[in-house]
Amino acid sequence: MTSSAPNDPLERALRALPREGASTDFTDRVLRGLATRGPARRPALRWSLAAAATALVLLAGLLGLSQRQREQGALATRAQQLREEHRQLQDELTALRQVVDENPSVIYLGGNESVDLVFDLAPVASRPEAGRARPAVFREPDPRRRPGKE
Numbered sequence: 542m543t544s545s546a547p548n549d550p551l552e553r554a555l556r557a558l559p560r561e562g563a564s565t566d567f568t569d570r571v572l573r574g575l576a577t578r579g580p581a582r583r584p585a586l587r588w589s590l591a592a593a594a595t596a597l598v599l600l601a602g603l604l605g606l607s608q609r610q611r612e613q614g615a616l617a618t619r620a621q622q623l624r625e626e627h628r629q630l631q632d633e634l635t636a637l638r639q640v641v642d643e644n645p646s647v648i649y650l651g652g653n654e655s656v657d658l659v660f661d662l663a664p665v666a667s668r669p670e671a672g673r674a675r676p677a678v679f680r681e682p683d684p685r686r687r688p689g690k691e
Contacts, residue, residue, distance in 0.1 A: 641647070650658035 646662040648660045648662065650660055652658050
């Protein structure tokens with residue numbers, strides 16, 4: 542008896558059972574029984590049982606194949622949905638890049654699912670005193686300092 546899982550509890554339990562040996566006259570008794578019984582009385586029944594067993598095995602195989610086909614169809618549908626979503630996201634990203642290229646004075650400040658905060662620098666840049674404005678220096682935070690501790 543072989544199993545795909547070496548730690549199968551049923552297999553371990555069967556292996557733990559004591560081995561039974563055949564009696565010394567076992568072979569003689571079996572052969573005598575076969576000789577006295579004569580030819581099989583119902584060969585049609587045996588063939589019918591064999592055919593039914595074969596049909597059951599084939600049916601189980603077809604059902605398994607049908608299940609796999611349904612799973613593969615579902616996976617193919619999901620893959621197509623993901624491809625479509627990927628294409629839509631690429632289109633949106635391309636549109637956003639065009640907006641940024643057309644309006645370099647717009648700064649995205651952040652947002653959530655319902656609100657996006659955007660700051661347009663064009664009105665500030667068009668003021669006469671804008672030429673005197675200087676950008677603030679950004680300095681990386683010191684990793685040794687903890688936030689809130691001065």
